[in-house]
Amino acid sequence: MRPDDILVCxxxxTGCHxxxxxxxxxxxxxxxHTNYLKVIAFLEMAAPELYDALPSPRILNTxxxxxxxxxxAKAMKTKIVLTTRNPKDTAVSLYNHHINLKEVYNYEGEFSDWFQFFLNGTVDNGNYFDYHLAxxxxxxxxxxxxILVVKYEEMKQDTQAGIRRIANFLEVPLTDDQVAKIATAAGFGSMKKKFQNQPTEKLIRKGEVGDWRNWLTEEQAKKLDNLSKQFLTGTRFEPIDRI
Structure with missing residues (x-):
């Protein structure tokens, strides 16, 4: 690790990319936008020589x-920007991640079948609630x-305010013009365009808040709501369902 590294976790x-x-x-x-793919800065996926070759300050991802x-990172107290998103939209996005990357997951099941995997925590990052409690x-x-917690829904609702908050945390002074331009470039349409005709394109799907309503049954939604109340009430990660 380098003294000026920044970690996006x-x-x-949950909006990591x-x-x-x-x-x-x-x-x-x-x-x-970056002129390279995030996987180069992905600690658990990239070969060390790839992120070792990145110029400072490096924005690393895990x-x-x-x-x-x-x-x-713990000893040097590397600054961490920690993303979070409500579990219902996270589940829908993760299911589509699995379906759209058949060459990686080889999974073709229906959402109704996959949903139990999410509840059990038998998916990429384990149990959603255990992860956030950790x-x-x-x-x-x-x-x-x-460590700065960035909620997906708040960032979507007011991207410029979110950018200012992150910039303040990182001690990077930005003008109002810079904030406005970065917010435009960080918009979903702009991000989708950047990854057009690249392997990452299929991972940039909708970027919406509340798309879970098109996927989850009332019973499934209630299960996640109850788990959120049980485990996340009073924490920094209380979910936001709508904006």
Whole structure:
């Protein structure tokens, strides 16, 4: 790890790619997408020589929990931008991630079948609620480690305010014009266009809040709502269902 590294963390499909691109633009102070794919900066997927070759300051990405981060990141108190998203939209996005990457997952099941995997935590990052409780515990135990929680729904509702909040956390001064331009470049249409005709294109699907209503049955939604109330009430990760 380098002293000026920044980590973008989060459970899969909670806006990690979106926020990673946005943080890159904030740090560069320019509304320009990266000229390389996020996988190069993905700690648990990229070969070390790939992210070692990135210029500083590096914006690194991981889906790992706090305890699984590099020891140096914890020792140096590397700044962390932590994404979160309501579990219902996360589930829908993760299901489509599995379906659209057949060469990786080889999965063709229906959402009704896959939903039980999400509930059981037998998916990429394990149980959604355990994951967030682990981060809540880590933040309580390490209050001196700078960690900013960015909620997907709040970022969608007011992207410019979200950009300012992240920039303040990273101590990057931005003008109103820079914020406006970065917000436009970070918009869903702009992001979709960037990844056109690339392998990543299929991973940029809708970017909506509330699409779960088109997928979850009333019973499925109630199950996730009850689990949210049981495990996330009073934490930093209380879900937002609508904006």
């Amino acid at each position: 989060g459970y899969a499909k 979106w926020i990673w691109e946005t943080v890159n633009m904030i740090v560069k102070r320019r509304a320009e 889906h790992n929990e706090y305890e699984e981060l590099p020891d140096q 981060w809540e515990k880590a933040m309580n135990e390490h209050p001196d480690h700078p």
